[in-house]
Amino acid sequence: MITLDKVCKRFDDNAVLRGVDLTIAKGSSMVIIGGSGTGKSVMLKCILGLVTPDSGTITVDGEDVTRAERDALLARFGMLFQGGALFDSLPVWQNVAFRLLRGALARPRDEARAIAIEKLRRVGLKPDVADRFPAELSGGMQKRVGLARAIAAEPEIIFFDEPTTGLDPIMAGVINDLIREIVSEMGATALTITHDMSSVRAIADHVAMLHDGVIQWTGPVSGMDQSGDPYVTQFISGSAVGPIEAVR
């Protein structure tokens, strides 16, 4: 279980997180929605320790992430970055097997390659992709490779940062389905941030809306359309009229 308790983060004069309270149950898929620049990515990076919160506590299974042994904590996580964040200098299979080629989870090179190819197959890519470089792949293929890397070490918790950004609707649907399938079959806890409502409906068990540095509403995805929360209603409908200021 991941718990955020009154988490605050400020960059100079800009208070991005103003006291975020959120609980993500083990094995569930939580999707965070909210407009651009509302701090969704910052919140996610705070959980991973990439950004240090100014105040508040973040715990994973009761362990404070700021005091936990870093490598052991990170070994429990997998992450799909918005732009893929694949390492340009490494072929695809070494990107996927990065964690399996070094550190505590290191395996023999042949075994790591075999696992990488299996994970690539799991995300719908053929083995011949393994020896290509990221720059030779389309955006959709890069997302799939990023997804394969995120699941390669079979983590307990997987984060997805805008998994469908920049993809056409069909490819976005494919990625959404893959995420849902993989999270279900691995039994992992998933945290996704997105403003793509089709992703929300495909991936989420629970939804939380982040606005103005706090969680405005949280609940099951089935209750999202009838939430009665004006922020959620405006966000789902995509209307410019409502409590969320639309700068034009």
Added chain:
Amino acid sequence: MSLLAPLGILGRFVLQVLAATGRVSLFAFSAVGHMLRPPFYAREFGIALLNVGWLSLPVVGLTALFTGGALALQIYSGGARFNAEAVVPQIVAIGMVRELGPVLVGLMIAARVTSSIAAEIATMKVTEQIDALVTLSTDPMKYLVAPRVLAALIVVPGLVAIGDVIGIFGGYMVATGSLGFNQAAYLANTVNFLEARDIVSSLVKGCAFGGIAALMGCYFGMHSGRGAQGVGRATKGSVEAAAVLILAANFLLTGVFFSL
């Protein structure tokens, strides 16, 4: 109030310089610490050795060759004013080994390697590859910085030694080919004139300049701003800082070796 304004500007400038010096020093200490503690990334170190050393050889060799040749012409022409043309082998040797070899190699490394390291790491930062490394339980200081700095510390003295030899050879070619010097006498004068201290100072300078060049590339890359502009600024800043620090370090090291 207006009288104090210049003092305020000066104070802020001094504070900024001191803060930047502190940040760079801490970064350098951290890099050295990561070099000494496992895990070690042999593949990254090997690639850095290749990039900093082997692939820099053509530019280092050509720079040294032309500089040695030009130096011989200048010394011959200048020496002729007071009948001192015969000192060409000695001055070329001492000039190349003590000063021009290390400084020119250092500046070439700053232009070629520092810029490349800064641009590569800055691009990795803006495309979240550095964050990805962290989430994959890999410390970017260990994986990206330590191998590059260590490779530069090891390989740049070798490049300086090669540059020194090629520079002296350039002077030899010009002096024996067009200035009428005897080949055997030129070589004998060169070898006899150089002292161990000259060669040691050259190699120590190479080590220092290599470390500065790689550290600046890594520091500016890791602290790059966002977007293409951030990458551009990091690259430009790294080369400027490396070049200035190399020249300042050269002055200090020359003082340490030769003012006593």
